[in-house]
Amino acid sequence: MQQYIVRRVLLNVVVIFLVITAIFIGLRATPGDFAVRQVASQVTDVHSMDEATALVRHDLGLDRPILEQYGDFVGDFFRGDLGESFATKRPVMDELKDRLAPSIELAILEILIAVVVAVPVGILSAVRQDTWVDYVLRFFAIFWLGVPSFFVGILLLYFLARWAHWSPPITDYQDFFENPWMNLQAMILPAVAGGLAVGAIIMRFLRSQLLEVLRQDYVRTAWSKGLRERAVIMRHALKNALIPVLTVVGLLLATVVSGNVVLETLFNLPGLGLYVVNAIRQDDYPVVQGVVLLVATSLVFVNLLVDVAYAWVDPRIRYG
Amino acid sequence: MLAGQEEAGLEVLVAAQEPAAPSELGWLGLVGRFIRRKPLGAFGIGVVLVLSLAAGAAPWLSRYDAEETFRVANPAYAPGSFQPQEKLYARAGPSLRHWFGTDQFGRDNYARVVWGARRSLGVALGALLFAIIFGTTIGIVSGYYRGWLDMLLQRLMDSIQAFPAMFILLLLVALTESNLVTLSMGLGFVALASVQRIIRSAVLTAREEPHVEAARAIGCGPVRLMAVHILPNVATPIIVVFSIGLGSIILAEAALAFLGLAPIEPPSWGMMLDEGRAYMTNQPSTMLAGGLAITLAVLGFNLAGDALRDFLDPRIRLQ
Numbered sequence: 001m002q003q004y005i006v007r008r009v010l011l012n013v014v015v016i017f018l019v020i021t022a023i024f025i026g027l028r029a030t031p032g033d034f035a036v037r038q039v040a041s042q043v044t045d046v047h048s049m050d051e052a053t054a055l056v057r058h059d060l061g062l063d064r065p066i067l068e069q070y071g072d073f074v075g076d077f078f079r080g081d082l083g084e085s086f087a088t089k090r091p092v093m094d095e096l097k098d099r100l101a102p103s104i105e106l107a108i109l110e111i112l113i114a115v116v117v118a119v120p121v122g123i124l125s126a127v128r129q130d131t132w133v134d135y136v137l138r139f140f141a142i143f144w145l146g147v148p149s150f151f152v153g154i155l156l157l158y159f160l161a162r163w164a165h166w167s168p169p170i171t172d173y174q175d176f177f178e179n180p181w182m183n184l185q186a187m188i189l190p191a192v193a194g195g196l197a198v199g200a201i202i203m204r205f206l207r208s209q210l211l212e213v214l215r216q217d218y219v220r221t222a223w224s225k226g227l228r229e230r231a232v233i234m235r236h237a238l239k240n241a242l243i244p245v246l247t248v249v250g251l252l253l254a255t256v257v258s259g260n261v262v263l264e265t266l267f268n269l270p271g272l273g274l275y276v277v278n279a280i281r282q283d284d285y286p287v288v289q290g291v292v293l294l295v296a297t298s299l300v301f302v303n304l305l306v307d308v309a310y311a312w313v314d315p316r317i318r319y320g
Numbered sequence: 321m322l323a324g325q326e327e328a329g330l331e332v333l334v335a336a337q338e339p340a341a342p343s344e345l346g347w348l349g350l351v352g353r354f355i356r357r358k359p360l361g362a363f364g365i366g367v368v369l370v371l372s373l374a375a376g377a378a379p380w381l382s383r384y385d386a387e388e389t390f391r392v393a394n395p396a397y398a399p400g401s402f403q404p405q406e407k408l409y410a411r412a413g414p415s416l417r418h419w420f421g422t423d424q425f426g427r428d429n430y431a432r433v434v435w436g437a438r439r440s441l442g443v444a445l446g447a448l449l450f451a452i453i454f455g456t457t458i459g460i461v462s463g464y465y466r467g468w469l470d471m472l473l474q475r476l477m478d479s480i481q482a483f484p485a486m487f488i489l490l491l492l493v494a495l496t497e498s499n500l501v502t503l504s505m506g507l508g509f510v511a512l513a514s515v516q517r518i519i520r521s522a523v524l525t526a527r528e529e530p531h532v533e534a535a536r537a538i539g540c541g542p543v544r545l546m547a548v549h550i551l552p553n554v555a556t557p558i559i560v561v562f563s564i565g566l567g568s569i570i571l572a573e574a575a576l577a578f579l580g581l582a583p584i585e586p587p588s589w590g591m592m593l594d595e596g597r598a599y600m601t602n603q604p605s606t607m608l609a610g611g612l613a614i615t616l617a618v619l620g621f622n623l624a625g626d627a628l629r630d631f632l633d634p635r636i637r638l639q
Contacts, residue, residue: 011475018479026495142360146619148571150578151611154597161601258486262575276487277579280494288494292487299484 005308012300017074019296023289024073060086082290087282092290096272102187103264103271105176106194107256109187111249113195114202121199122206127233129211137203144200150262153193160189173270190263197259198252205248210241243314250306254299361627367620374437382434383419386587389426390418411603421605423595429609432587436613439586443504444569448562450508451515456558458512459519460546464527474520477513485510485572493581500583503576507569515565518557526553556632563628567621574614589613 057063061072076083082092125137160166168189174182213219214237222232261273268274272291279287355362374381384390390409397403408426412418420429462473480488492506526532527550535549576582577590584591592610600607 014475015479018476019483022479023491026491139360142623143619146567146622147615148574148611148618150575151593151615154593154600154607154611157597158600158604158607254484258484261486261490262579265579276490277581280490280581283494285494288491292483292491295487296483 001308001311005304008304008307012304015300016293016297020074020077020293021070023292024070077293082293083286085279085287086284087279087287092286095275095287096290096294099270099272099275101175102173102269103257103260103273105183106187106190106260106264106269106271107253109191110195110198110256110260111252113191114199115249117196118199118202118206122203123210123233123238125203126207126210126214127229138207141200141203144196145204147197149193149197149259150266152196153189153263153266156189156193168267170268173268186267186269190260190267190269194256194259194263198256201252201255202245202248206241206245209244210237213237213241243310246313247306247310250303250309253302257295257299358627360623361630364620364623364625364627367616368624371437371441371617371620374434375441376438378434378438382428382431384428384431386431386435387427387585388431390422390428391426411599411606413603413605420609421603423592423606424599429592429606432592433589433609433613436587436589436592436610437617439500439588440570440573440617441566443500443507443573444566446501446504447507447511447569447573448565450505451511451565452558452562454508455512455515455561456519456551456554459516460523460550460554462516463520463523464542464546464550473516477516480509481513486575489572489576490581493576498581498583503573503582507572510572511565511569515561518561519554522554522557523550526550529553560625560629560632563621564625567618567625570621571614571618589617 054063061069080093082096084091085095088095121137121141125134125141128134157167168186169182173186176183219232219237222236227236260271261277263269264271264273265277272295276288276291279291351362391406392409394403394405394407397405409418409422410424410426412422414421418428418430420433422428423432458473458477462470488510489506492502492509496502496506532545532549535545540549573582574588574590574593577588578594580591580594582588582590589610592606593614594610596604596606596608596610
């Protein structure tokens, strides 16, 4: 197990290294965009244009030898330095720290809502397989897979404003630990919109897993012992059906993070998604690459954690 | 092109449903039977056909030009006043002239939805072609040679998949001049990793087949082996990937347009949804037209793809 973890960590470092290299090359393949743009907005004299562009490039360190730049870029990253934002001149790392809390909170709320909705629905659908209850629930699950979460968010806003005369507070975002009531008011709609989309995937997966488990011998034994339905489903079948679901929840984290870019922009939550979208609109490359690197790095290690947790929950799984 | 394919797919599906006596029912009977047996799959195929028709025949079906702005007489106008004689017929609800209402510039929502189908399907088709051409090449080479080349390629693909898809797209949008071609390539690039993985696993079994071994024994080179003897074996997973991938690519493109990070012309459903929400409490027609178009398209392609997969190869599962 330890050997496995060490190997995976090393592999992850290689993957992250490739990611950094790809971003570095991508950035250098389209050089000077920001420099030219900044110069064009400030310099009106055509003759001094090239000179000024060169000056900005020098300031940003873009005129140094390419390998030196690459070495610095990689070294800085592993030291936790993601450079400075072009726009605010503040270290990207500092700005990211402020933006992390809303994104993590939203992701946790979404997964919470997804699991709370999907687990009972999935169980019901599997236990009542091929009855009208199953058909209705499955139809809803398939339907939710097709509806974009941002459309659900907009519809929630629309109908709540129309019928309940309620809309989320438009005041500044409040931290959960400072003002939990205001914070949850701002969070609840995106969390529901994103959570239901993820819930539909989990529900379908849980249903198929449970159907498989319910056909196994030990479940038949449990039935023939005369156990109640509740005990057979909850104590015997569900435990084994939930294990693969756990991995799916881990894998879905990437989907959740992707979806939250749009939801944060829609609901104006100051998380990583809104931050990166605004940075793109301003051509603020260090911020974009910083966020992408941070998200990729954390996801790679979260996936490792999920795999380890998988082996811990199910003693039959051995990594070698 | 797509419409033709789907139509052929439908006939094949129906034929497979009932191998016993297809001749007795006739064509219409078979379709009816398929609809009864697989109502969701039939619904999906229907949506795909309608959208393909809209995309293909947009100039004839759209009634108006997508950019045409409509005007009406200004009720506030009086001779000698400073009011203009006409004003934009903006933010209108559905009517006989404008089936889905008009947007904030007085443009016809129905026309924009129809032209939006051409854009969505076009971008998605381009993206999938990109993903499938490169994904098949990488998958076949990787699965055929194995060894260090396979290892290298697969780790490279792992590193693409380590990113959440949306962040790769955002990075690409930030780094390139955004137009429909780069957008398609970006979306295709995101799909590349999972496409090539499915192709590769199909190649791993195909390369061990007796006919491939026989071809190698009579002296075929590696290129000929891959192109002539292995490629036809992975045709099924390619079709399945194609039909299942379209829905999620349409969704991703709509999300980018919604964020305002995709080209603004031709009209897109995601952009309609974004623009329409600004005035939805007064007139939700634009918001609903864009949002429902995305929903219907994603749902339709997913259901049609599922049905096609169940028919062709039930073992293949995408993540």
